[in-house]
Amino acid sequence: MSRGVLATEKRGVRELGAEEKVGWDAVPQGVVLNSFDNILKENVSHVKPEDRDYSDFNSYTATVASWRVIKPVYNRDICIDCQNCWVWCPDTSIISRDKQMLGIDYDHCKGCGVCVEVCPTNPKSLLMFGEAQELEDALAMWPEKKKKAK
């Protein structure tokens, strides 16, 4: 099963909630969660997520892929890079670089379908398919442009 674009060794490596359940003596003070284990030497906002050394406390390392029963499939040939899906995605699972849409992060996408709803192209550049559907097959059955009713 595809994990989507820009997957790394750290991204989505454990099921959310499957972390080790430590005792009261080992939980962090004040429920403070560190995003990184190490002290950062540069401003992290200048580093791309796939290059960041996230800690196990950061949701980058967790996956919710198993929550999904249908998934969005992205069609590069139709997309106009309007960034609407990137803005609306509630789980930051639309990956875009320099205002160019790259695809879906399937480690964090829960299959809500918002990206498809907000896609303005005709036909849509994102469509929902069954989780088991191969991406190539999905693209092969992409619908034609709809004609405006007269």
Add this chain to the structure above:
Amino acid sequence: MIEIRWHSRAGQGAVTGAKGLGTVVATTGKQVQAYALYGSAKRGAAMNAYNRIDDEPITNHETKMNPDYVLVIDPALAFTDDITKNDKPTTKYIITTNLSKEELISQIPALQDKADRVYTVDAIQISLDTIGRSMPNTPILGALMKVSGMYDLDFFLDNMKKVLSKFPQKIIDANMEAITRAYNEVK
């Protein structure tokens, strides 16, 4: 322990007067309390302020007291407030009024067996003449100094100047004049 109860209306400066007295007294090494019972009362409502003075730290937080001095700084309150409440056989009364002492006592039954302990001064008129508005709190302290002999006038004036130091010089001077006049005019 010396206990002083003020009868005032909210806005007449009894709290400021009580705190000012406390500040002056504290400079002489004594322990003081200055407090008031007013809560959410608005300007014009009758209220009480209080002072306690002692050589030892004061740990009594009871509001009620058996006053050694009762200072009435609003003329009408001498008639409408229970100014002799919880008093002692030695309690002295200093009352703001435009009446003569005899006229005042003749109209207030509660004072009639205490005539030798009643003192009057027109602190309202004095403050109008000197400060330019009705602010009887500082002049009544001048009268208290005379009646109690607590401190001599010059010492008290010097220290009150420090208490009032945040005000313009004109206001300070007017207050000094008011205190001096009340000191000299209290009967």
Add this chain to the structure above:
Amino acid sequence: MAKKFELNEVEVWDGNYATSQALRQAQVDVVAAYPITPSTPIVEGYGAYKANGYVDGEFVMVESEHGAMSGCVGAAAAGGRVATATSSQGFALMTEVLYQASGMRLPIVLCVVNRSLASPLNVRGDHSDMYLGRDSGWINIDAFNAQEAYDLPLCAFKIGEHLDVRLPVMVHQDGFTTSHKAQNVRPLQDEVAYKFVGDYVPVDDMLDFSRPVTHGAQTEEDWHFEHKAKQHKALMDSTKVIDEVFKKFKDLTGREYKRVETYYMDDAEVAIVALGSSVETATLAAKQLREEEGIKAGVVAPRVFRPFPYDLIRDALDKESLKAVCCMDKSAPGGAMGALFNEVSAAAYTTQSRPMITNYIYGLGGRDFSIDEAKRIFKEQKAHADAGHITTPIQQFSGVRGPKLGFFETKRGN
């Protein structure tokens, strides 16, 4: 750089002004406040110091007390030294956020000027607000007079910010009785006070970009209990730091504070346990009763109400001479014994001597607590002691008009 404030060796300050001076000297970074009687002059004072250049911090005006404590939580999580003040209904509106502050382990100092809770609406002092917040996970310290309303906030910053504690701290004082009563106060000079409190050391602050953190995380049944257990442990363990800070304050000023204050308890046969300014009045009554009637009366006062000093209360009451104890609660009990009665009884049950304990509800809505009333209560305890059993209902109301009001009889001893 903040200007130095000229202070005399002895000032005549009320409790509110004394507290505002302590906040100034601690150089609080952020005060987010929504003023309410009788605590208004504390934040008003801080605002004036800010306007006149005596503090370098920020004053944040908010739309409610909920907003005030939320602002404090935000500023503390960002990494600042933070304080505010409130009373009564304002405290009630803050309550939700009080739990956030303690759960997030943010060492905010909240100056609570105790006032009753409506209805009926009342601006004067009782301990309803203090009791409302007693399970909120804050350290609770109680000042009995204006000097203490100056001293204890200074200690509060040092306790709460200590790296072994990192918990918010409330400093209580009685509305009007303490907050509006000017008394002799001996302040520290600015540099001495600041040196005592020390520089603020942020922990997990959100403005540390080299170590980004998430504050205010959600946990469900799989994590919540562990976090609350750790928080409770930190609160219970804060006693060590509280004792240390009180010791350092005594070394600096000569003024001694203990988690439980005791007065005339060495040979006491009867005792009152109370909080706030009533402690001083009751102690004066005990002294007079000893001199006038030879009644061996004493007073016990939890200076630190949370973490509740069970150990020291137990030790204070574990005396063969002590026969009868009255716990005085200045808060409407809402269908139970007063909180102080319940806590003190729990501690006293672990003593060998197990004195008789009764409960008085008193002083609600600022009803004056007099020396005579304290004496009457001591004498009633003496009657219990002489009879060998409690001769009245366990809970009674003192100072209320109308027929005697009492609840719950003992089955012990008679």
